[in-house]
Amino acid sequence: MTDLSAFSLEGRTVLVTGANTGIGQGIALAVARAGGHVLAVGRSAMDETQAQIAAIGGRCTSIQADLADHRAAVAMLDAAWATHGPIDGLVNNAGIIRRADSVDLSETDWDEVIDLNLKMTFFLSQAFARHVLASAGRGRVVNIASLLSFQGGIRVASYTASKHGVAGLTQVLCNEWAAKGINVNAIAPGYVESNNTTALRADPDRSTAILSRIPAAAGDSRPTLAMRRCFCCPMHPATCTAPSSLWMAAGSRGDPMTQLFAQPNDGKVTQLNGSTRRVVLHLPELMLVEFTFEKGGIGALHSHPHIQSSFVAEGVFEVTIGDETQTIAAGGAYIVPSGVTHGVKALEAGKLIDSFTPVREDFL
Numbered sequence: 339m340t341d342l343s344a345f346s347l348e349g350r351t352v353l354v355t356g357a358n359t360g361i362g363q364g365i366a367l368a369v370a371r372a373g374g375h376v377l378a379v380g381r382s383a384m385d386e387t388q389a390q391i392a393a394i395g396g397r398c399t400s401i402q403a404d405l406a407d408h409r410a411a412v413a414m415l416d417a418a419w420a421t422h423g424p425i426d427g428l429v430n431n432a433g434i435i436r437r438a439d440s441v442d443l444s445e446t447d448w449d450e451v452i453d454l455n456l457k458m459t460f461f462l463s464q465a466f467a468r469h470v471l472a473s474a475g476r477g478r479v480v481n482i483a484s485l486l487s488f489q490g491g492i493r494v495a496s497y498t499a500s501k502h503g504v505a506g507l508t509q510v511l512c513n514e515w516a517a518k519g520i521n522v523n524a525i526a527p528g529y530v531e532s533n534n535t536t537a538l539r540a541d542p543d544r545s546t547a548i549l550s551r552i553p554a555a556a557g558d559s560r561p562t563l564a565m566r567r568c569f570c571c572p573m574h575p576a577t578c579t580a581p582s583s584l585w586m587a588a589g590s591r592g593d594p595m596t597q598l599f600a601q602p603n604d605g606k607v608t609q610l611n612g613s614t615r616r617v618v619l620h621l622p623e624l625m626l627v628e629f630t631f632e633k634g635g636i637g638a639l640h641s642h643p644h645i646q647s648s649f650v651a652e653g654v655f656e657v658t659i660g661d662e663t664q665t666i667a668a669g670g671a672y673i674v675p676s677g678v679t680h681g682v683k684a685l686e687a688g689k690l691i692d693s694f695t696p697v698r699e700d701f702l
């Protein structure tokens with residue numbers, strides 16, 4: 339239970355739908371590795387997931403439920419809250435895909451996909467939020483969107499529509515609930531080995547075509563690794579306050595955030611006095627920047643109108659925000675509201691990952 343200590347979920351309970359296989363299983367393992375209690379929900383037995391979590395000394399409770407009917411899904415969540423609550427995080431992962439030419443796609447294939455991928459995601463999130471708000475607690479929702487939340491794909495009309503819907507839903511729920519203590523984010527995976535992509539992977543022409551569009555296609559596309567890279571960040575209490583909150587785990591190979599969505603100047607490195615700044619990624623409303631500090635390096639006191647959320651990835655920093663100074667070690671995080679004076683001193687060599695919204699044009 340050590341390799342995700344920087345993103346500890348110790349003492350937290352996270353409900354993951356579709357946790358018996360694929361990406362959901364990877365997420366369940368990531369939560370357990372971070373110390374969280376997993377409520378593994380799905381229509382199939384969770385034996386394999388439970389065994390894998392038990393093998394790393396984690397805690398997993400299996401809940402059997404067919405989520406195709408959103409009322410049954412809500413009843414499951416209410417019962418889970420009553421038995422295991424409070425629940426700190428909800429991962430809307432369960433999803434299906436139907437492949438057919440758009441001229442042939444049946445009404446059933448439309449309805450079943452939209453009902454599970456989109457309708458269930460909304461009503462489960464709503465049920466979760468009602469509990470969190472009633473208990474005056476804090477909550478995290480992570481929706482599993484898709485690269486097809488941004489693209490069209492082919493032969494997957496209902497799936498693409500559902501995942502565009504999930505992206506929009508993520509943003510509206512984030513806008514409504516962020517100030518009430520519930521952060522809503524989405525991870526948008528690309529091409530991950532799972533039952534979802536069995537048909538594609540069995541078609542060498544399509545598979546080769548897809549892989550050729552992934553810049554770092556030599557990596558590992560197993561869901562566990564992909565999710566370990568990207569999952570715990572949005573689940574972490576201090577991250578993702580940005581209004582636009584889609585996290586793209588797009589390629590699931592290599593470093594997808596920097597490679598598939600690279601903008602001009604992403605990767606730009608600037609040497610500062612005592613630190614190095616690297617622009618990891620910038621989107622219209624969000625920027626990720628890595629600062630590598632040598633011991634004693636100083637980020638001088640300054641302020642800006644951007645909202646900043648910072649994660650201490652390595653080392654120990656003395657952080658001043660307004661009138662307060664605190665020491666924050668690897669795994670800790672802090673938020674700087676718009677316009678507040680702040681600065682850091684590296685007590686050891688270390689690394690900060692800062693997100694800014696909107697984009698810091700002065701870094702480009």
Ligand code: NAP
Pocket residue numbers: 355356357358359360361362379380381382403404405406430431432433434454482483484485526527528529530531532533534535561
């Ligand atoms: P997967 O292995 O097929 O997993 C889908 C999960 O959803 C399974 O646990 C499945 O349970 C569950 N599920 C389906 N229908 C259900 C129902 N009616 N009630 C309860 N659970 C149900 O595929 P995956 O790739 O891991 O998919 C997980 C999520 O990632 C989905 O939302 C998918 O759209 C998304 N995604 C996948 C990729 C990719 O490349 N694989 C890319 C982008 C997004 P059963 O095993 O019982 O069917």
